[in-house]
Amino acid sequence: MSGFQEALAKAVDASLRALPGKGRVEVFARQGESRHLVRTPRGQVVHRQSFELGVACRVQREQMVGFGAASGPAARAGELAARLALASVGPGHAPLPEPSLLGAVACLPPKPCPPEALEELFARLAHEGCRTFLAVSLHRAHTLLARSEGFAVSWQNQLVLVEWEEEILPGVRGHFSRVVPGPEAVLAPSWRKLLQEPLACSGLSHKRQLTRVLLAPDVVAPLLVSLARSLPGLHVPASPAWHLVDFRVYPSSLLPMACDGEGLPAQDTPLVAQDLSATAGNPGRGGPLPRPVRLSWERPPQPAPVHLQQKSTGETLEQAMVLLDQGFAALAPVSEVTVDSQGRFRLMAVMGEVRQGRPQKWGVGVLAGTLRRLLAGLVVAPGPEEHVALGCIVTTPWLMVKHVEVS
Amino acid sequence: MELAFLSELVARVRPPVQDLFLFRELRVEFLLQRGKVTELVSRLRQALAVRQEGVLRSWDATDADAVAALLGLSPRKVPKFRWEPELAVPEPHAVAAQLSHGPLRVALVRSHAVVVRPDGVFATARPERVEVQNQAGETFTWLWGEQPPPAKPAQGGRKPPPCGPLAVLLAPQPAAVLLHELFGHPLEADTFFAGASPWTGKLGTRVVSLPLFVKDDPTAPLPGQCFRDDEGELARPKILVASGVLEDLLADRSFSHHLPLAPGNARRVSPHHPPAPRISNLVTWVEGGPPTPPMEEAQVEIVRVRTGVFLPSRASILLSVSEGFLLHRGLRGERLAPFLLELPVGPGDPGIVAGGGTPVPVAEPGLCIKEGQPLPVGAAASWLLLAGVKVP
Numbered sequence: 071m072s073g074f075q076e077a078l079a080k081a082v083d084a085s086l087r088a089l090p091g092k093g094r095v096e097v098f099a100r101q102g103e104s105r106h107l108v109r110t111p112r113g114q115v116v117h118r119q120s121f122e123l124g125v126a127c128r129v130q131r132e133q134m135v136g137f138g139a140a141s142g143p144a145a146r147a148g149e150l151a152a153r154l155a156l157a158s159v160g161p162g163h164a165p166l167p168e169p170s171l172l173g174a175v176a177c178l179p180p181k182p183c184p185p186e187a188l189e190e191l192f193a194r195l196a197h198e199g200c201r202t203f204l205a206v207s208l209h210r211a212h213t214l215l216a217r218s219e220g221f222a223v224s225w226q227n228q229l230v231l232v233e234w235e236e237e238i239l240p241g242v243r244g245h246f247s248r249v250v251p252g253p254e255a256v257l258a259p260s261w262r263k264l265l266q267e268p269l270a271c272s273g274l275s276h277k278r279q280l281t282r283v284l285l286a287p288d289v290v291a292p293l294l295v296s297l298a299r300s301l302p303g304l305h306v307p308a309s310p311a312w313h314l315v316d317f318r319v320y321p322s323s324l325l326p327m328a329c330d331g332e333g334l335p336a337q338d339t340p341l342v343a344q345d346l347s348a349t350a351g352n353p354g355r356g357g358p359l360p361r362p363v364r365l366s367w368e369r370p371p372q373p374a375p376v377h378l379q380q381k382s383t384g385e386t387l388e389q390a391m392v393l394l395d396q397g398f399a400a401l402a403p404v405s406e407v408t409v410d411s412q413g414r415f416r417l418m419a420v421m422g423e424v425r426q427g428r429p430q431k432w433g434v435g436v437l438a439g440t441l442r443r444l445l446a447g448l449v450v451a452p453g454p455e456e457h458v459a460l461g462c463i464v465t466t467p468w469l470m471v472k473h474v475e476v477s
Numbered sequence: 478m479e480l481a482f483l484s485e486l487v488a489r490v491r492p493p494v495q496d497l498f499l500f501r502e503l504r505v506e507f508l509l510q511r512g513k514v515t516e517l518v519s520r521l522r523q524a525l526a527v528r529q530e531g532v533l534r535s536w537d538a539t540d541a542d543a544v545a546a547l548l549g550l551s552p553r554k555v556p557k558f559r560w561e562p563e564l565a566v567p568e569p570h571a572v573a574a575q576l577s578h579g580p581l582r583v584a585l586v587r588s589h590a591v592v593v594r595p596d597g598v599f600a601t602a603r604p605e606r607v608e609v610q611n612q613a614g615e616t617f618t619w620l621w622g623e624q625p626p627p628a629k630p631a632q633g634g635r636k637p638p639p640c641g642p643l644a645v646l647l648a649p650q651p652a653a654v655l656l657h658e659l660f661g662h663p664l665e666a667d668t669f670f671a672g673a674s675p676w677t678g679k680l681g682t683r684v685v686s687l688p689l690f691v692k693d694d695p696t697a698p699l700p701g702q703c704f705r706d707d708e709g710e711l712a713r714p715k716i717l718v719a720s721g722v723l724e725d726l727l728a729d730r731s732f733s734h735h736l737p738l739a740p741g742n743a744r745r746v747s748p749h750h751p752p753a754p755r756i757s758n759l760v761t762w763v764e765g766g767p768p769t770p771p772m773e774e775a776q777v778e779i780v781r782v783r784t785g786v787f788l789p790s791r792a793s794i795l796l797s798v799s800e801g802f803l804l805h806r807g808l809r810g811e812r813l814a815p816f817l818l819e820l821p822v823g824p825g826d827p828g829i830v831a832g833g834g835t836p837v838p839v840a841e842p843g844l845c846i847k848e849g850q851p852l853p854v855g856a857a858a859s860w861l862l863l864a865g866v867k868v869p
Binding site: 111116136146147151161163241369408416434436 | 751
């Protein structure tokens with residue numbers, strides 16, 4: 071048994087011991103280790119290393135459920151989580167799944183990434199020189215989920231996260247993030263290709279118009295997350311170019327898991343596709359909702375995407391620019407993306423005005439639209455897929471969408 | 478608190494330790510629906526961090542073994558210790574009784590922290606606070622025991638806003654958000670010296686023609702209250718803007734070592750994050766400003782905003798307006814649809830032409846996120862009148 075497994079087993083054991091005969095009990099324990107290398111805007115390099123161990127406990131007594139969570143030394147955290155769960159028993163929480171539904175799928179451990187590989191990646195990216203802020207981090211986690219009825223399953227994850235700020239146009243900075251399984255997979259963002267055209271940042275005309283827009287992965291990612299969360303309320307036929315899936319199973323997912331946040335076998339969830347009944351053919355029921363997961367050890371399970379992936383339709387970025395002909399290309403958001411309760415989104419982005427398939431001038435403009443229009447108006451999904459980190463992982467190509475408001 | 482031995486221990490470690498930070502936080506969260514408490518959740522986080530030059534190491538434990546591991550000492554060299562009594566789980570029904578029937582997501586937060594440095598041990602007492610999120614996702618924060626805000630969702634209308642440039646009247650809540658973005662973050666020393674502030678190089682100069690005052694006051698009974706900061710320094714009120722002139726910056730110990738700036742403004746969300754200069758409670762007013770705003774001088778009245786952001790690329794502040802009205806001869810007209818409002822922050826005056834003299838506490842949003850670290854912040858502001866506002 072490894073040190074990680076031993077600590078998690080101690081935590082689970084302490085929780086179960088603290089709740090003998092108190093009803094149905096579930097313990098979720100996660101131990102994580104993170105290494106960060108950060109170059110601050112002042113040029114200082116900071117090394118950060120953190121060890122986290124958290125235990126969450128759910129206890130069910132008849133129809134009432136309590137949830138408690140605690141961090142700390144393994145056995146102490148397990149005991150505290152159990153005590154807090156017992157003190158929180160009340161109405162409103164979903165009941166624990168029946169034992170007959172519990173299960174797991176295979177989830178192979180990742181190949182360990184040595185700390186030197188992280189330092190090499192940091193040195194490589196720092197050498198590129200275009201980044202005003204750079205943070206590279208390696209995250210490893212071991213998870214153990216157990217039930218008092220005798221069910222137990224564990225799995226491991228590893229991710230490399232890169233965050234940086236970069237001056238996209240003179241005086242215009244953007245914040246970017248990428249998540250990859252290992253340091254070798256970090257690539258330059260594809261929007262840089264379009265900026266290589268020798269154009270001045272002359273500013274855009276601010277005439278309000280509905281037009282075709284080619285959205286880069288950094289612009290698409292927050293919209294896909296909002297879309298995944300809003301699907302049950304969207305009753306509109308989806309464009310055939312959509313193929314959006316929430317991946318959770320090894321090896322398709324970058325963050326695979328053996329079971330979901332409640333102990334049911336992990337499964338991938340197709341969210342939007344041409345032949346999917348959820349949005350197009352079954353409008354009365356709304357779209358599918360991903361199964362509950364643990365966004366953090368300290369939160370109860372809740373439905374949320376884990377690794378959203380929109381498939382490319384095969385065109386290259388160059389072919390997509392020709393197909394766009396007239397319109398705009400949005401490279402990167404420079405403001406928060408706001409999405410209201412009606413699904414209307416709005417953001418400021420670095421954009422290029424495109425004529426005859428070539429960018430004419432660059433500037434900052436406002437993009438607005440609705441998630442319904444995004445669902446119905448997707449034309450193609452060209453170019454390389456990039457892995458953006460946004461609380462969950464979003465793997466997406468560029469999206470060309472009709473009827474987007476630009477001002 | 479018998480932690481003096483830790484200070485002696487820290488003083489002997491090489492490379493030198495800047496500080497050891499012990500932290501414990503208990504959150505009780507629930508959904509308040511039709512006056513009933515449901516989905517009750519209790520969470521306890523405890524952790525420890527050690528800072529040395531260019532290095533931060535943290536561990537989810539606050540016991541002697543964790544201290545030994547992070548300081549690189551044998552566990553036998555660190556005696557077992559207790560640093561604070563355990564946090565008692567608060568009673569959710571006492572909070573629920575003070576609020577509307579919901580639905581509201583409610584959190585009651587208790588925390589304490591201790592900073593151990595070679596020169597002493599400093600407790601950083603924090604008040605108990607309440608955080609509430611309504612159906613629309615709007616957040617409100619206040620100190621437990623203070624008057625709770627209504628926490629009602631903002632009501633947007635259907636009328637699109639007129640195109641700018643406009644004269645806009647801001648109620649205290651949007652005024653607080655605007656001044657937080659306009660003077661709060663840009664006067665945090667790390668932002669200021671990174672060149673990401675419109676005020677870089679302008680300390681000591683007049684940037685507003687009005688007698689505007691902006692004070693960061695960690696001692697005020699608002700959600701950012703603390704009497705020692707997260708580096709153990711005394712937290713004192715600081716006037717950042719005095720009568721329209723940029724006076725001071727929010728600084729931590731790293732900046733105060735090299736520059737004539739007083740420390741005391743370092744904050745961190747947890748031991749796993751490094752401390753940085755941050756706003757605590759921003760109190761703003763215009764000296765001699767009348768208590769009632771000149772409604773007839775504005776075309777639009779903004780009552781609530783959801784977020785604000787400074788965009789260096791456009792040299793402007795962007796506010797996401799959630800509730801506002803058209804004004805006709807000083808009277809409220811149509812309710813406006815939610816929109817973005819842009820205030821240019823040029824080399825001269827940022828367009829503030831009048832303001833009130835009596836700040837009132839503002840509970841929305843009560844949380845501020847910088848570099849991924851959300852922290853409770855307080856605000857007290859009066860009304861403001863702006864000119865030259867654009868609707869992008």
